[in-house]
Amino acid sequence: MNNLPHRHLITMTLTVDFAGMISIGQTPAGLRRIAPVTGGHFAGERLNGTVLPGGNDWVVNREDGVMVIDVRLTLQTDDGAMVYLNYQGRFLAEAEAMSRFRKGALLERHEYSLAIIAKFECGDSRYSWLNNVIAVGTGEQTAAGPVYSIFEIG
Template sequence: MVLDLDVPFAEMLSIGATPAGRRRIAPVAGGSFSGDRLRGTVLPGGADWVLNRADGVMLIDVRLALLTDDGARLYLTYQGSFRAPDDVMARFNRGERLGDDEYLLRTVARFETGAEAYRWLNDTIVVGIGHQRAGGPRYHLFEIL
């Protein structure tokens, strides 16, 4: 595992129905991350650009700036999807809390940094599993060797 990532959201901004689907932007209010080789905080200013497609799939496109406990700055981006049966997705869209077994939240992540101690992240391929939580999702990110 590379790290666990908690990303609480601020209020969701609705862009509305577009030709691609229903577009929303969820600013990230902060958060934290921890793992065997790095830990720190999520800096303000990131967001999740959400697209709800007509087929019921919710696509996510997240971009974050991270600050490690030793002062390094990292850029993290991940894309993925939230998939659930129509009735479960309707409950999710009403703000209901779902059971972890009712949906799939999967991501592919990439890191960028100029910090020498973390340059290994620039070439690391990472996949993630997300879980819905009251304040926002929590992700478990795994390095692919």
């Protein structure tokens, strides 16, 4: 069996304004909400910087209990390059844990799974390599927002 070749790209910490979350309401897709991302930071061997305010997480809580996330962010590297980051994923937990989570509870790490697929875009030639990166990640819940470990595949 072959191992999937991967390399740590960044660890990213987001600050989310949970109190400022907008509820669109129950739609055919599920309960739709929009959570503002107000900032954060990221660090890795080849990429470091700040998450700029103005991003959002378009969240859908599906009828089957799964929370689907769709996040769009603007990153600024320490040396001034602007990077667009878009990722989709899902937050899975047993029904009882998900009920506590929806009420604002912090879950224990073993109670949930948060996984994402990420895509980067950058017009700065110093970071043009990001345009071809295939990335996946896992996340951990904190009171301020998620912390992701994102890995480049292949």
